[in-house]
Amino acid sequence: MGNKKSPIKLFCAVLQKNQIAEATDILDRQGACASNVLLGYRVRPERQASIWGIGEYDCDVILSLVPAQTANEILNKFYTTFELETKLGLAFTIPINALSRNTLNGFFDMQKETQELIKQYDLSKTKQPEPEGAVVEDKKEATE
Amino acid sequence: MIFKRDMSLIVTVVDSGFSTKVIDASKLAGADGATVLQGRGTGIHESTTFMGVGIQPGKDIVLIIVSKSHRKNIMKEIVRACNLTTEGKGLTFCVPIDELKEKKYF
Secondary structure, three states: OOOOOOOEEEEEEEEEOOOHHHHHHHHHHOOOEEEEEEEEEEEOOOHHHHHOOOOEEEEEEEEEEEEHHHHHHHHHHHHHHOOOOOOOOEEEEEEOOOEOHHHHHHHOOOOHHHHHHHHOOEOOOOOOOOOHHHHHHHHHHHHO | OOEEEEEEEEEEEEEOOOHHHHHHHHHHOOOOOEEEEEEEOOOOOOOEEEOOEEEOOEEEEEEEEEEHHHHHHHHHHHHHHHOOOOOOOEEEEEEEEEEEEEOOOO
16 A cells, blocks of 8 residues: 555645635635644744744644545646645645545545545455455366 | 655754754754644653642654754754753654755755
């Protein structure tokens, strides 16, 4: 599972206050689930600002699970909607190795192929799916 | 602006109030900004009681996005500044970032 491309990604965005409603709207429309909003504060990169204690401002951090196919689209949407090029804020995605069953249920309205991929990430399964090569060999032995 | 596979997210969990130490150390090692979240510790080293009432000290969670080339130095500097080799002081770890969008980075 180490090098396999993750079908679900953790989307994280650090936005200014009062932008959360719009952000959750975008995420809902793009098929994201399990969105959580955290309150935090951001420290500006400029060193002088932090010395005088004025370099901190309140921000909202939104964490959400998004399908890998739409991750780039969501990032682009955030980039344009919240004007991340000119205003403060950032957004990024992190690959995920495994998920709990309840969380996976949120993605079940997606395409069949994606569902199959997602099921491989189900933590409730005790036995990992065998690679395709191994299955073919077993079939050969059975026919012989 | 998209950066792929050359960025990492350093997550550091320290006692409340120590986030400034983490940020200062990371800046010295070449990091830019940071985002701080408030949390609550429930680890075995943090559980204390006062007059029979359990106390769970507050925690600061510091998120710093860095390039992979700076990652090791920054983490080393954070560990040194916050003395994270001592039990119960906190922890730091790093996760890869797939894609990132920000106004300006590096």
